[in-house]
Amino acid sequence: MPKDASSRRAFLGAGALLGTALGACRTQESAPPAEQELPSLLGEPVRRYGARSPHETAARAIRETQTPEASSSRTPLGDSYGTVTPSALHFERHHAGVPAIDPAEHKLLIHGLVERPLVFSVDDVKRLPSVSQPYFIECSGNSGGEWSPAGAPTVQLSHGLAACSEWTGVPLKMLLAEAGVQAGAKWLLAEGADACKMQRSVTLEKALDDALVAYGQNGEALRPEQGYPLRLVLPGWEGNANVKWLRRIKLTEGPQYVKDETSKYTELMEDGKAWIFTLEMDAKSVITSPSGGQTIGAQGYREISGLAWSGRGKIVRVEVSTDGGGSWAEAKLQEPVRTKAFTRFTLDWQWAGGEAVLLSRCRDETGYVQPTLAELIAERGRKSAYHCNRIKGWKVAADGSVSNAQA
Ligand SMILES: Nc1nc2c(c(=O)[nH]1)N[C@H]1C(S)=C(S)[C@@H](COP(=O)(O)O)O[C@H]1N2
Ligand SMILES: [Mo]
Numbered sequence: 001m002p003k004d005a006s007s008r009r010a011f012l013g014a015g016a017l018l019g020t021a022l023g024a025c026r027t028q029e030s031a032p033p034a035e036q037e038l039p040s041l042l043g044e045p046v047r048r049y050g051a052r053s054p055h056e057t058a059a060r061a062i063r064e065t066q067t068p069e070a071s072s073s074r075t076p077l078g079d080s081y082g083t084v085t086p087s088a089l090h091f092e093r094h095h096a097g098v099p100a101i102d103p104a105e106h107k108l109l110i111h112g113l114v115e116r117p118l119v120f121s122v123d124d125v126k127r128l129p130s131v132s133q134p135y136f137i138e139c140s141g142n143s144g145g146e147w148s149p150a151g152a153p154t155v156q157l158s159h160g161l162a163a164c165s166e167w168t169g170v171p172l173k174m175l176l177a178e179a180g181v182q183a184g185a186k187w188l189l190a191e192g193a194d195a196c197k198m199q200r201s202v203t204l205e206k207a208l209d210d211a212l213v214a215y216g217q218n219g220e221a222l223r224p225e226q227g228y229p230l231r232l233v234l235p236g237w238e239g240n241a242n243v244k245w246l247r248r249i250k251l252t253e254g255p256q257y258v259k260d261e262t263s264k265y266t267e268l269m270e271d272g273k274a275w276i277f278t279l280e281m282d283a284k285s286v287i288t289s290p291s292g293g294q295t296i297g298a299q300g301y302r303e304i305s306g307l308a309w310s311g312r313g314k315i316v317r318v319e320v321s322t323d324g325g326g327s328w329a330e331a332k333l334q335e336p337v338r339t340k341a342f343t344r345f346t347l348d349w350q351w352a353g354g355e356a357v358l359l360s361r362c363r364d365e366t367g368y369v370q371p372t373l374a375e376l377i378a379e380r381g382r383k384s385a386y387h388c389n390r391i392k393g394w395k396v397a398a399d400g401s402v403s404n405a406q407a
Pocket of ligand 1: 090091092093094095096137138140193194225227238239240241242243244245
């Protein structure tokens with residue numbers, strides 16, 4: 001028995017607060033150390049920019065590609081706490097690498113069907129009234145491997161193309177009001193400054209609702225990987241439309257049918273037709289701890305913890321099954337539950353040492369319930385690679401090792 005496991009068990013066993021949930025924990029085996037035996041260490045001096053403990057090694061998993069500029073990396077959700085993804089671990093998806101942009105040179109042009117075409121510097125944007133809100137960003141290709149019953153072996157590989165940051169920026173509607181939207185404008189085209197010329201059509205309705213032109217992420221400037229110095233944040237909409245290194249917005253009558261909304265990021269149905277502009281991310285949840293690749297060290301109390309989110313608003317309920325869907329228990333949602341943001345759920349669990357299959361399913365405030373793989377396929381067929389939000393299972397073996405459970 002590793003020392004930390006037995007002492008943690010002893011600590012939990014002593015806690016009357018947690019009561020019956022911890023009933024299976026044994027009480028202390030050996031006498032605690034005397035107060036003066038506890039360590040006190042002289043440390044390093046202060047430093048200008050922090051770094052995590054060298055003992056912490058969670059990292060993004062990089063997808064190897066022939067052209068490294070067109071690649072992605074995944075958030076290590078299995079090592080995540082709470083609801084905010086550290087900026088250094090926020091997944092990345094770049095179609096043409098991370099451009100090095102000097103914020104003093106960068107400009108955002110707003111033109112097309114406007115009264116006054118305007119050019120904003122980054123400082124012009126930062127001068128305006130700001131808002132800060134946590135929102136998830138999720139690639140619509142996230143969990144694409146889960147279309148197969150086999151599924152991915154770890155939560156980083158299955159669900160790591162999602163992350164949640166607190167974004168700071170200016171509501172896009174404020175910039176549009178400055179430019180003056182003409183009556184005929186119903187859509188806009190957003191464009192990035194990177195070499196792939198990422199463009200997406202966005203409805204004016206979304207632009208006037210909760211769209212942000214963001215310059216801040218988790219209390220500091222955007223990371224270059226996330227679009228420094230300016231990024232479009234479209235809360236709840238598929239990752240691709242959240243254009244990074246934002247340099248141009250053109251007001252238009254209709255959508256522009258650009259490459260990233262026609263040849264890609266559409267859903268092919270069984271009848272050969274494709275759904276286009278499937279922009280809202282459906283509600284999804286996944287257990288992050290314990291999850292594939294992890295091992296449950298000791299029998300007795302073990303918190304089950306995971307993340308749930310919906311592109312249509314707030315998560316209102318998460319249920320967890322520990323017997324492969326035979327029975328379900330309502331999980332606790334950590335407060336505050338925020339719209340279009342990660343919500344952390346937990347369930348008290350006693351692991352008696354046998355096999356178990358852990359599942360989670362969520363419901364959002366529109367009443368939508370996360371489907372099983374069979375339900376999802378019944379609705380959408382098997383041809384699409386995107387928007388897979390099926391219930392994911394983890395199998396706990398008798399030795400405590402956790403792996404993917406076939407759907
Ligand atoms: N300009 C630009 N914007 C972009 C991309 C890009 O390659 N270029 N990738 C898109 C895709 S496919 C996704 S999923 C998200 C990823 O955002 P992140 O890298 O901050 O996680 O950015 C989107 N915005
Ligand atoms: Mo994406």
